[in-house]
Amino acid sequence: MYKMAVLDIDGTIVTTYKQLTRRTKSAIGRLVQKGIPVCLCTGRNVASTLPVARKLGLKTPCMCVDGLVMHDLAERKTIYENVLTVEATRAVLEIAESRNVNIEVVTWGTYDWLIKDKSIGDIYSIGSYGFSANLIFEAYKRMFGIRYVKSLDSFKEAGEKVYQVVAMGEPLELEAIQEELAKRSLPKLSVRLMWGNQLFITGENAGKYYGLKLLCDHYGIALDEVVAVGDDLNDLDMIQAAGFGVAMENGNPQVKAAAGMITKPNSEDGAALALEKLFCL
Numbered sequence: 001m002y003k004m005a006v007l008d009i010d011g012t013i014v015t016t017y018k019q020l021t022r023r024t025k026s027a028i029g030r031l032v033q034k035g036i037p038v039c040l041c042t043g044r045n046v047a048s049t050l051p052v053a054r055k056l057g058l059k060t061p062c063m064c065v066d067g068l069v070m071h072d073l074a075e076r077k078t079i080y081e082n083v084l085t086v087e088a089t090r091a092v093l094e095i096a097e098s099r100n101v102n103i104e105v106v107t108w109g110t111y112d113w114l115i116k117d118k119s120i121g122d123i124y125s126i127g128s129y130g131f132s133a134n135l136i137f138e139a140y141k142r143m144f145g146i147r148y149v150k151s152l153d154s155f156k157e158a159g160e161k162v163y164q165v166v167a168m169g170e171p172l173e174l175e176a177i178q179e180e181l182a183k184r185s186l187p188k189l190s191v192r193l194m195w196g197n198q199l200f201i202t203g204e205n206a207g208k209y210y211g212l213k214l215l216c217d218h219y220g221i222a223l224d225e226v227v228a229v230g231d232d233l234n235d236l237d238m239i240q241a242a243g244f245g246v247a248m249e250n251g252n253p254q255v256k257a258a259a260g261m262i263t264k265p266n267s268e269d270g271a272a273l274a275l276e277k278l279f280c281l
Contacts, residue, residue, distance in 0.1 A: 002243060003221045005031060005275060006063075006212055008230035009042040009052055012248055013271045020055055027272035028056050030281045037219055039063065041211045043234055045163070046071050046078065047109035048144045061218060065106055066234050067211025068163045068202055070218075078108075080214060082203045083161045088186050090156040092165045092201050095180045097152065101169030101199075105152060107160050110145040114152050117169065164206075167199040174199045194233055208238035227278050229263075229271050231255060246274040 005028075007013050013024050031038050040062040042049055049064050049071070059074040070080035084092070096103050097114075105112045155162055167177055177199060178191055190206035193199055200206070208230075216223055228235070228242035231251035239245030240258050247259035248270050256262050261278075264270035275281060 001225075002036075002227045002278060003225040004037045004039065004215070004219060004227070005279070006039050006041045006215060006226055006228045006238065006242065007271060008208075008232075008235050008238075009040060009044060009049070011231035011250060011266055012229055012235075013266070014052070015267055020052065021269055021272070023269040024272040025056060027275045027281055028058075031275060031279055032057065034279070036279065037215075037221075039215050041067065041208050041215070041228075041230075041238060045069070045106055045108060045111065045145070061215065063208070063211030063215060065163045065202075066200075066206060067208050067214070068206055069108070070211070070214055081161070081163070082205065083163060084165070084201075084203055085187050086157065088189060088203075089162045089165070091184055091186055092181065092189075093152050093156055095177055095184075096165065096167045098180075099167070099169065099173045099177055101167040101173050101177070103152065104164075104166040104168070105155050105162055106164040106166070107162055110147050112147045112149050112152070112155075114149055163202065165201045167201070168197055171196065208235060209241045212238045212241055227275070229274060231266065244278060246271075246278070 014020055028038050037060050038058060039060045040049060040053060042064055043066045044064055046064045046069055049062055053062055053073050061070050061072045063070055068082040069078060072079045100117050102116055103114045167174060181191060188204040190202045190204045212228060223241055224243035226242045227244045228238045229246040230239055231248040233252050236255050236258060239247060239255055245259040246261045246263055247256040248266055249262055250265035261274060263274040
């Protein structure tokens with residue numbers, strides 16, 4: 001009945017410690033052997049997605065940065081990208097830098113963080129900025145290509161492609177950024193508030209729904225022929241659009257409410273269990 005599986009990575013097919021279990025790799029491998037495309041659709045950038053795809057032996061296109069970049073694993077090249085213009089990047093960064101927010105700039109291979117307020121909290125817990133750090137987070141930093149910078153000036157000029165800017169801070173600060181962006185005559189932007197304290201600013205048509213649709217168009221498969229598996233709010237539109245949505249037990253309540261199935265948590269091979277059941281593996 002279903003012709004493709006589209007999978008989130010973090011909180012879904014990898015464990016809390018970012019590991020792929022034997023059962024997960026086996027389930028995905030059996031799908032591949034049956035000729036069913038298995039595609040990753042993740043918030044990660046391309047460079048941090050590739051190691052997971054390689055461990056799974058995937059050759060299918062993967063959607064990165066929540067549907068903003070489509071990378072062909074077989075051809076080893078990017079075949080679609082939604083890039084912020086230099087003008088938009090410059091304006092977004094100038095506005096964000098004027099507020100008391102931490103800023104993340106997402107490119108093909110790195111996440112560059114400008115920390116302005118340590119009290120806001122840094123999701124990557126890097127010791128060099130006064131946060132608690134351990135070997136796990138240091139390895140995490142290296143795997144994801146996380147850099148901490150003192151200035152974002154290099155992104156305000158033509159150069160490295162920027163896919164997404166994330167401002168993290170208090171609601172009033174984020175609201176002020178949204179209001180200022182609305183006053184500017186900029187190319188159309190997508191501005192999404194996630195988790196109450198993170199503002200995702202990209203070109204329009206951002207979100208995993210668009211990534212899912214691009215994958216379906218690539219394979220000539222209808223949305224209702226797809227199984228999508230995820231755990232968090234950035235997976236919600238993908239879960240809702242797919243023919244069958246699966247939420248992890250460790251997932252966000254909104255995602256679980258929208259899913260057709262709630263499987264076991266990522267620490268207990270929940271994604272593999274769902275694939276085995278839905279694809280009769």
